[in-house]
Structures are given as C-alpha cells and as structure tokens.
Amino acid sequence: MKSAPRPFFRNRDQMIPGRPAPVTQVGVLGWLRTNLFSSWFNTLLTVAALVLLWRIVPPLLGWTVFNADFSGETGEECTAAGACWAWVDQRINQFLYGFYPPRAYWRVNVALLLLIPAVAYVLFDKLPYAKYGRWYSLSYPVIAAILLIGGFGIERVPTDQFGGFMLNLVAGLAGIALSLPIGILLALGRRAKLPVVRYASVIFIEVVRGVPLITLLFVAIIILELFLPPRVSLAQLVRVMVMITAFSSAYMSEVIRGGLQSIPSGQDEAAQAMGLSYWKKMRLVILPQALKISIPGIVNTFIGLFKDTTLVVTIGLFDILGQARLLQTNPDWIGKVDHETFLLAALFFFVICFSMSRYSINLERRLDTTRR
Amino acid sequence: MRTTNWAKGAVMALAIAMAGVSAHAGTLEDVQSAGVLKCGINTGLAGFAYTDDMGTWTGFDVAYCRAVAAAVLGDPDAIEFVVLTGKTRFPALQAGEIDVLARNTTWTLSRDVDLGLTFVGVNYYDGQGFIGRKALGVMSATELDGASVCIQTGTTTELNLADFFRTNNMEYEPVPIETNAEARAAYEADRCDVYTTDASGLAATKATFDDPDAHIVYPEVISKEPLGPLVRHGDDQWADIARWVLNALIIAEELGVTQGNVERLAGGTDHPEINRMLGSEGSYGEMLGLASDWAVHAIKAEGNYAEIFDRYIGPDTRLGLQRGLNALYKDGGILYAPPFR
Incomplete structure (x- = not known):
C-alpha cells in the first residue's frame, strides 16, 4: 500500500532568531575584505600599494617636516638633511602679493574677503537677500578693480606690481568669469543660421584654438608693442587677461556646443511651438539642459585656465611660480630652495583646483534630475 | 573710393607712427x-638681477640701471624696472x-647691426666653460673625449659646445635640459660627467654644491661672451650718456673714487x-646734456665698478667670482675705459 506522499514543506512553528552577520562580512574586517582583499589580484594590488606607500610617505614626511629647517636668515643656515623652509617667513608676502606695495596689502585682503559673498551668490541659491546678492556679484569686478588698482581717492598701484598668487587669482578669476558667457555666445553663434555670425564664430574658435596659448601671449606682448606709440604701453596684465580669456572662451564654446548637440531637436521644436522667441527658447529650455550636461567639461576648462595663468612667467610677470624661480636665483638661497618653492606653489594650486572640482561634483548632484 | 582713401590714410598714419618709433630722438x-x-x-639671475627680502630689485646689472638713473635724474631710485x-x-x-637694457646681453654683430641696437660697452666679460668632478681625473676640457655633457637647450652654449668638440676632434654625448636649475640638479645627480654654461654661472653653481671642493672648473673658456648694456639705434646723445655712465664707474675705480x-x-x-x-673742472656734464655733478650721483648710487662687482658677484659673495678678465687693464684684466678729457 502506498503511503501518503510526504509534504515537501512543513510549516515552521517558530522563527529562527536573528543572528549577527559573520565578522568577516561587517565592520572593519568586512570592509577590508570587500574593498581590499576580495580576490587574489586585489590582494596583490593592496600589498603592492602598501609597500609603495611605505617607501614614499615616511621619507616624504621626513624631508618636508621632520628633518626640515624652519628658521634662518639665509640658505647657509639650512643645514639639516631635509627641506629648507626658512625662506617662507621672509618671503611669503612676495609669494602671495608679488611686488604689490606692503602698505596696500589690506586692499588685496579686503578684495578677497568681498569675493567670498560674490562667489557664494553665484554658486548657491537659497541664500538670504539673494535678489540683492546677484547685483552685488555683478558689480564685484568693478569693486575689486578699484580696490586693487586704485583711483577714486585710493592710491594707484600699477598693474605690473601685481604678482604672486594674487596675480594667478586675478587673471584666473577674470578669465573664468568672462569665458563662460563669451563661450556660450560663441557656441550659439556657431550654430546660428546667419552666415556672418556663424563664420565669425567658427573663425574665432578655430584660429584661437589652433594656436598655443604661449604664442598668443607673445603676440600680446611683442607684436602689439610695435603698434603702440613709444613709452605708451597697454598694461601687460590687461593684454594677458584678454588673451587668456579669448583662449579659454574658444575651448569653452566647444564644450558647451557638445552639450547643445545632445539636446534632442524635439525640445527645440516644442519650445518653438510654444511661441517662444529665440532668446527665451535658449534661456528657458535649451541652455539649462545643455549647461547641466556640460558641467564636468566646463569645470575642466576652468581648472585648465587657472593653471595656465602660470604661463605669464614666460613674458616676465611674476606670478607665484615666477616668485619661486626668482627666489631660486637669490644668492642667499641659491641651490637650497629649488624643490621647496615649487612645492609651496603646487600646494596653493592644488587647494584651489581641488575645491573647484569638489564644487562641480556637488553641483552635478544637485542638478541631477534624471537618474535618481 | 572713400574706403580706399580711408584705408590709405590709416596705412599712412601707421607708417608715420612706426617711423616715429624708430627715428625718435630725445x-x-x-x-x-x-x-x-x-x-x-x-627675470632673475643670481648676482646680476634678483630681489631682496623687501621685493626690491638688486644686483650687478641693476646697479648699472641705478647709476644711470642717478646720473640723469639725480635719484638712483627713480627707476621703473621692466x-x-x-x-x-x-x-x-x-x-x-624701455630706455636702456641691462640684462647680461652678449654683444654680437647681428644684435648690434641687424636688430638696430647700440651696445654702449661691456660691463662683464664672460665666456663658456665646463665644470666636472675631480674624481673624473680630468684636468682640462681638451681631455673630455666621450664625456656626457649637461647643457641648457636653445641657447648659444649648445652651438659653442658642438664647435668646440668638433675642432678638437672629440666625441660627446649631450644631455639636453630645459632650465639652468634643472641642468644643475642633473649634474649633481650624476646624469652627466660635466656641465657647461657661462663661467659666471659655473662659479655660482659650484658655490651651491654641498662639497664645492669635489668639483673643478676647467681652465678652458670656449667662447667670448662680452655682456653689456644697450640702447636703441638712432639716439646718439642717449647712447653717449649710457656709455659714459659705464665709463665713469670704471674710471672711478681706476682713480680711487668710491661711494664713500x-x-x-x-x-x-x-x-x-x-x-x-x-x-x-670743465663742462663735461653740459656736453652730455646733464648736470655738472652727474658722475657724482652715478658713483654715489652704488659705488665704482669694483665696489659693485664685490658687493654682488665678487669673491666674498656666494657667487665668489674672481675679477679675471674683468680686472682693470693695469691689474692684468682688459677693462679699459677711454679717458675724461
């Protein structure tokens, strides 16, 4: 006789109590396992990286900090095996302000302080008094120019005394602030239906982009000079800023054109169907989407532009890199500060460029409306 | 028709403006x-032009600028450095x-003639030399057959080097490097046997080594590099002033006139x-178009030639340069200024 088929499941009459996850999966150990030792290949890479770090970090710290000299009047007094930082104390102002007169350093500092709200109102919404803040941001360049150059009752400082990191900031920020709007116009111009506008944009972009920046700088410094009357010279800083801005505008326009291309033509047609004019269509429909897509490229161009400001050293302006080289030729320090001065300059650039890059990531997240 | 006239006018105006530049006297x-x-x-050369703690320009070439400013304007600080x-x-x-260029510039025919410039004299006689390790066992640059040579690219030193090795029937291996500081570092890191640049630079370089006595500057100087200040063609009065300020500094040394x-x-x-x-005595300042005490101001600015030399590049500085060719003719050098009369 066939027995009744056994049920292949049975009801559990009591729940198994929850147990903690295995120690190898959670906590420090779990993190190590999943991130560093998940396979033999990753284990190998981890070990190799650790060895490399061990070989690099302690000597680097030893050189830059523990075995370094921090005080002294000349390079002669730097006798330790490590870096020589004794110059920082007497030279830091020149690295920051260049040949700007010391009695007017406060003006640079005030301009920098005023920059913070000006930038904040551009970058972040939801700030108090945003309506007035925008106007303040727009007028900031004028305020900064008066503070830095003088006039209107303030002592004038010729722009060729600008130098150090301040010069990098002035040239870089002016370039950034101007190259975005000019780049947008060029990108729109390149897609325009009017041949005059289109060809003018194409010629500008291709000519400027097809020439190295350093060549443009030499044109600004040398060739322009031959057309000006003797003993009259357009400030070098102005020429440099014009060239850097033109150069990055050309790059910027291509980045933005990439964003424009990626907007489906349906958006364009829909906006037209709504009866929007060209500028309204661009401002309300096309550009917000195109710019959002272009953020990484735009910030990339900004960072490149900011670092390009060091090229002014080749035409005899002393930005922070120029100051570093200048100190290297000072008989008191010669041969002692070749690496240290460059390291300090690099640190300044890293801080600024890294902040820009972090902000761009933040902005991308904030504006991301599609993939959430 | 109107446009062509306008264009012609613009070209004419430009030509006049340009002519004004080249023939501008005064x-x-x-x-x-x-x-x-x-x-x-x-832009920065050890001993010749560099900045001090306060960011003030100073150095051997800068001192000449200050002497000219003192002679012309009575104030050595009335300068805009470009x-x-x-x-x-x-x-x-x-x-x-600029009105005068004092930037360790070698006096050559093409610069003097073709570029339309006027050299007003020589304030430093330089020449290209070599530095090597004593451990190499070489005592003369003519024994450097087969050596590797660190060299700064894009300078006349490259050409001089090739010429020197070719005329002496020797082989060498160039190690091209972009800047002077890098070349120095490369030599110190033993990437080349010898390093070549102007003799003044070699002495400065040697002084910065941890153990200067382990290195030797070979006696051969393979090129002539007379460095001097210069002005534009076409303004002889101004060239005379620049020339006689330099001469006055040299004669002041000869005659024992000092800053003090x-x-x-x-x-x-x-x-x-x-x-x-x-x-x-006499009216020599007037001939130059300057005040009669122009030379007093020029010498008071930074001292006579010897004082300037010793202060910025002489044996007691970190550069430790000897006078050598730059000694007065009566001390065995070739510094010889025409007389005041």
Missing part, C-alpha cells in the same frame, strides 16, 4: 619729463618700452681727471 627729454628711467632687467625674458628683451627696447669719498672729492682735488669727471 630719450633724455622723455626720461627727464617722465621723471623715471625705464630699465630692462633679467622685467624681460630672453625673447621679449629686444622687442621691448625697439618699441621704446666721492662727495669729498667733488669739492675739488689736485687730480685734474677726477676734477673733470666730478664736475669741478
């Missing part, structure tokens, strides 16, 4: 009315952006040439 009046001398200097690279220095001078005693000697001495130079 630099002295320009400088005096501006109250400031525009002097072109190096910092120039190797590439921007000549256009800046040609275009009138120049004021006292200016009152009149038994030595006729000192009197002529310092203006208590």
